Amino acid sequence: MTHDTLLILSTIILLLPLLGFTIIIFWGKRIGATWSGIIETSILGIALILSIIVCYSKLFTFASEELIQIKFTWFDFGTGGIKVGIGLDNLAAIMLIVVTLISFLVHFFSTEYMKGDKRYSRYFAYLGIFTFSMLGIVLANNFLFMYVFWELVGLSSYLLIGFWYEKDSAANASKKAFITNRIGDLGFFIGIMMIFFTYNTLMFDEVFEAIGNGIFPFDSTAFLTATGILVFCGAIGKSAQFPLHVWLPDAMEGPTPVSALIHAATMVAAGVYLTARIFPMLTAGAFIFVAFIGAITAFIAATIAITQFDFKRILAYSTVSQLGYMIMAIGVGAYTVGFMHLVTHAWFKACLFLASGSVIHAMHHALHHLHDHHTDPQDIRNMGGLRKKMPITYITFLIATIAIAGVPFTSGFLSKDGILAATLAFAHLSGGGIYWLIPLFAFSAAGMTAFYMFRLTIEAFHGKPKIKAAAHTKENNFQIVAPLVVLAILSFWIFYSINPFDISSGWLYQKLPAPTTVVPAESQWNHLLPINDKILETQHNSHSYANLFEEEMHHQHGSAMILSILIAGGGILLAFAIYQFKLANPDNLAKQFGKLYKLSFNKWYFDEIYQKTFIGGTVLLSKLMAIFDNYVIDGLVNLSSLITRGISYFIGHFDNIVIDGLVNLSANITGFLGLMLRKLQTGKVQTYVIFVIIGIILLFYWLW
């Protein structure tokens, strides 16, 4: 297999979902609903197989080559052409499998879940273009393609979140998602413009090379920091980071498999992926910004998730929290574990969401069976006791819960443990102080994650059915259960590292070395700089680490592991104590922590604050503008029209009286003369003869 075949295969993977989209959107009615589902699912199946082939060849056959890419000039623009292309490195190769596998499972799941929907075939078309856009982001090797597919992801998420647009809440949620994303994208776009202005190219490798050669925007590393932060703004929007995280929980209005797709692989992962892509050009300042955004997001979202009652909303906040983890990991410089958490999180979060889809599907059918159309099938206060009714869903959900809580022997433990070690290492190396907040947020979020995930599990699956419908649920059929099993199996440690306690010995870790930073030494963390001979002299061991940070991470590994096990265990025990064994009444606890409870239950009032400040402010500004328009602008326009009318009135009269008068006067004079002279013209020959004779006589008289 050569480079060209690899790139051609990647292009085919990219274009397959688009092909499915085109077929279904144009001929969906003719081929029928069932067949469109089958076509799209099998297309994704083919793409998955191709992705596995591509990924395997990239990771093992072409292991020595960092990046295989193709560039071509798309269009000429001013002095130079804009180059685009696709590239394949280890990051992209692994991401290809994540996207196609989850997308395939979601498609497969949806064939049953969406059965009977009136826009069944269109749903699959949308899924297709969603997957296509995400694959485009994965394969892009330049900022332009990245941005184009970035916006396509935004568009397709808009279509899917608002898929049931008859519901107002769904329509509003899709608008909210789209607009919130646009805010982040604005920063992204400005960042891209700054890069293009400075480097005259948008290719990742060329930009990084230029930075390495000491070329900065406006010749200042401060602006390099700003550029990094601006590009990261795109990730804040897409990956639902604080303060733009508000759209993600509302995006639950879309069909549940779509939520699984958005939360696991396609949309929110894009932000983390982008941050990983621009990792080499981030400066110390940008890293701190990224790390704090991630830590704050992880913490806030975890606190909110504790008190929610909607099954999917809890999962949504857990996603926000986990995304915060990934961003934070990249922000502290732990590129590898951050991205690994994206991969492991993709499996168990997809599993959790598809399991929630399974539960909701079953609840919905049970409620439908009982002719109850008012009870919310997503509220965990209506569930309970589903363990016996839906054993497979329960077991898979439990495995994913254990994984997300960070219990040993799961994939989640591996990656989360790495991240926690990284935050500790960062706090140590960066000189402590305010930077200890990051591990503090990280560890407390880990504890809360364990707590609320087990709260959800216990409330929904354990105990006795709380309403009649919950007792009438039954396990779903093969199409729904099979993806759950696949994803649950992928949540075990064995796929990533043989040693369940040490991620750095696993193959995935080895295949994803952090890219070397290109930022000049004075504006980068010392511990992220590559170790050269001078630094090596001060080292007491000769173990080969790429930089001081990785060494420190290794040192912090043991303590981080013990701490994280203790905290996760504490969270789980607390959840069991409160919800399983009823050692404390949750309602009393809620009353006791009244203010905190309300803060968390109302999601820290973010929506209300945004409603009051930004939306209210915008509305107020619009109103002021409207008043300004109505009175000042319209007034000016009316005034000028009034003046013009006045002038015209006078000019009109001048025309009518003076000019027309002159014209009429001359006409009248001519007419009068004509009237006079016509009397000579009698038509009588005899008269003419008289004139002739008079004329002759006069002639004679004068001539003589």
Place this chain on the structure above:
Amino acid sequence: MTINLEHYLILSVILFCFGIYGIITRKNAVMVLMGLELVLNSANINFVAFSRFGGLNIEGHVAAIFVIILAAAEAAVALAIILNIYQNYKHINVDEISNLKE
């Protein structure tokens, strides 16, 4: 008393004036035509008088005969016109035939 050129010319002038008077004052087209003939004849008298007393000789006679022939032709054409006018208007009053005005 000898009759010389002045007498002929005075006769011719009187005849001419009568002719013009007839043309202007008559309403009947035939009478107008007759006035015209008088004017022509006064011219003839002039021709003949100048050929007798002036240096015109035979050319004066030829011109007079030519005028007579012309008068005959003119009378024929004019009478034909008058006949047509009569057919159209049922009269030959030249005062009322003023279509030229329009």
